[in-house]
Amino acid sequence: MPDLKLGEQAARPLEAIDSVRTRLSTVLALSMLPVLAFGIASAVSQYYDRSEAVEQQLLGKAELVSKELQSLFLGAKQVLEIARTQPGVKNNVEPACSRFLQSTIAGLPHMGNIATISPAGDVQCSALPADQPVNVFGDQWFRSVNARKDFIVGGPILGELSGEVIIVAAEPLSPEGNMEEGVISLSIRTDYIGETLDIGDGDQELELFLINLEGRSLLPGQQRRKLPPKKVLTTYLTGDRGILSTTGDDGKDRLYASIRLDESDVYVVLARPALSASLPVLTELLADVAALLVLFAVTLLIVWLATERMSIRWVKHLRAVAIAQRRGMSTVRARDLEKAPIEYRELGEAFNSMADAIERRQASLVESISERERLLREIHHRVKNNLQIVISLFNLNARNTEDEHERAQLRDMQVRVESLALAHHAAYQSGDMQLMPMDEFLPSLMEHARVMLEDEDCLSLRPIQTDALRLPMDQAVPLAQIILEVISFLRKTADVPTELDISLRRDRPGWAVLSLTTETEPQEDCEPAPVKSKEEEDRRLRLSRSLVSAFARQLGGHLQAATDLSEVVLDLPLDEDDVI
Template sequence: MGRKLGRPSVQGIRFRLGLAMAVALLPILMLAAVQTEAGFRRQAEQQRIDLQLAADRSAAEAKVSIDSAVVLLQALAPEGVGFYCEPRLTALVDRLDGIAALSRYSATGEPVCASRSAAVVSSAQTREQAWYQRLKRGEEVAMEWAAGEPGALIVGVRSERPLGAFQGAIAAVLPLTALQPDILDPALPLGSQAALLDASGRILTATEPAAFVLDDPRAIATWAANAQRGDTALFEARDARGRRQVYAGAPLSGRDVFVLLSAPAPGLLSWARLNPFGTLLLPLAAWLATFAAVMLLSERIVVRWLAYLERVAAIYARGRFSVRPVQAEHAPAEIRVLARTLGSLGETITRRDRALLEALDEKDALMREIHHRVKNNLQIISSLLSMQQRAVNDPAARAALGDTRQRIGALALIYRILYQSEPIREADSGTFLRELVGQLVAGAAVRGPLVTTTVEADPLVIDPDKLAPLALWLVEAVSNAQKHAFAERGGDLQVRFRVLGETSVLEVQDDGPGVADPASAGVGRTLMIAFAKQLRGEAELVPGPDGGCIARLTFATPQAQGPARIHQVAAFRVSGTRP
């Protein structure tokens, strides 16, 4: 046994936690499962029994009121009409709480006499009512929902001559409030509601109508049809608010009017209300005690070591890989293995970081050397073109060679910016544009009149692939301004570069005479359109607000740096500080 307990598998976290939780939680799980199942079944069955008994009791109480009215009508039926018929019926209505009106009718349906509270109806209306027709066909007692009085029940008794011929009827109007079941009965389940309905399933009155508006509108009508055949079994349905309800009912008198009770269907935890201490508080206390024991064991065995390793991992995340988790040597076997793995990971990352940094430094040095040599080669080409330009006498050829030199000078400037910048693979477009404009204007200043320049540029870190067409477009725009706007007169040149979220705009504005024919397309304008397409943008020449011409390039902002860089540029434009 000692050798078995000394094995790493037995000393591991899974074994200790599994054993502790299995021993501690098994009695609670068994007790909770047994009590939940037994309590739920008892409550559900008892609720159904209570609901059906309450429906039978409510029907019996209402039936007593109806039977009392029937006995009264049978006692009044043999009496003649006489002079005192109306006062007598009125006096009876005033003394009896459960009757709203009394009326006597002849064999032809003619109202003979009635209490003063009775509604006035014609003989034709009386003959059309179902309760009167049933009495005329030979039934002794008939009941019907009062169509003219939406809160009353008509109870009629047949009156016969000595030989059994139909002599007429006497009817009583019973308010449904007197027949409404008492939902305050303590034997009813909590949340019970009551309603009265006729044989067609129509709700006559209800304590809460929403409880009897079901998602299946035919459910109550189907139950009423079955109840007419003597089947008053309980059923379940969802009401208008989506709550599950249990419904039980019973006939009041005959099979014309029924009482229907509803109660919330028992949920999974509703049994706990029956015996909160035995079914809820005791298991909860046992669970809390078990939880505290498991948490204590987990803290001593697992959590504190995991927290220690988490702190070591957080130190690694900050870039300090020299720390080693030496304190974990006293931890369980799995934690010790994890600590050793974490320490090995730190050593491996340290070695790889050192190798990567050395490789990156070497690569950056090589890239800077390449950029420097490319810049030197471009300058050599520019020098050769300058020599050729001086040897050429044709003005057009000299101008073409000069334009080519400016384009090559712009490309050389790109590579100079790259090998001089700290991130060797990117360049700041704002700094580059200022230097390029200065270089172009300075080159032309020695051969012509003075041109003043103003450069406003938002900073945008951009890769060389996008910077090259941008620089070449600017060279063509500035060259056009020097040739057509500043020739032999000088002037003011304004360069504006704005980053507007997903789009950027580069403008070159002069104060010259403007564009004579905006639709004409020379070599310079053709090149500007081509460079704009490389940037997924468009170029245009528009008149300036105060004269002159504006060359505008609108293109999609390069997304190589991600959206965060664009937000930094926007912040720069608001605050005036560099991101």
């Protein structure tokens, strides 16, 4: 008993879209979508948290720089407060004032100059000598200290005495803020500030800017084009601290963090390229999302493979078994069922039990069919033998009669009965006894038909031409009777030498054509069959045409026949199995 191997595939594969594996994977994917969506939402939330952390980190660095600057300015304020308490400085007594101021900034490289200024803006006492009178009444920082009557930081300006870009720290000479006593100012060198400020970790992408409320840069060498447009910047510099992500004047996106120095109009601004700031955070977001998607895909893959292992392969195996049994391979059985899940094991055992029952039933049917074929052969054989007895009686009567017309009639009947005997003999010898091979039956029929014509000079038969067709007996017998009827009629009516050409050909799918055509030679003479009268000839013609038409209708064909039956064409419908 052959078994179908477990891995053998059916002739027609399972449709992937309708498979259990696809549907189960789809259900699992849909059930996992909320978890995946929650994970992605969490990753996005973490992305925003990390982005905010990056912003806060940049803002923290700006705050550290601002505290360093505030320490620098606080030191400047302390220097100013110490200096203004000195009597020589307060009263502008020379040369004591200049000497003290010079000693004050000695050893402090970031301080460019220290001076006292009158209420009118004239420089009165200075650590640096002046070649000519200097007046600062029009400077913004001077107006600011007059307005606030307290410590201010202003600038940057180009120092008239030092010739350097400086930031000015100033406060009233009077501790009570009495501006009638004048102002004391300290110049802080901006190049020193740019060199000494620590913006942390040697970050080459991090840039420091000191700007005022008007967006003016306070440090030398700063590239103002890396800052946002002035309108955007001045709108942004409205609070003590802030974060801004925008495009600089150079067209590059940056992240800006600003810290205001106490209540001054000076801001510390740190800038970092937006890509540099967001790339690590974005990379972490993509990594988180990718991890979720990989986990999702791995889970589906595991389910896909597990379904294949535990379910689909057994479905395919049992399906292949069913297809094989449907094709008649009743000995095929499902195998290795002890390895299958219990549901498939029970189904496979049911298949095997059903196949055993079918095989037993098939054996019984084969035996019944064999018995039926044996009986049919016996019937065909006995019918043929009985017809042979009838043929012998016709032959005996034909020999004992003196009437030529009666003898001809008996021979016609003998040939017709012989055609039936030939049909039963062909069915008896046929393998399935259902279809008769016409390329064997019709030539045999023509040999017996020539018995009709053994004494005839006017009609002769050419060799029949036929394709390899197999017709059932209920088509073969009427077809033979049409041929014999035409031969019988022509034999009795031909008065010149006539040749009958008979062919049976496959014409088109589902159809065959039986063609009977005659060719005559009028210039030659022959001895026609005796005819009793014109009325008998007409009656014979009507009878023959009627018989041919009746047989054609029995065959379900389309008949085209000449009036004198000199040409007969019959379209015969076929079954697809009629052609070998």
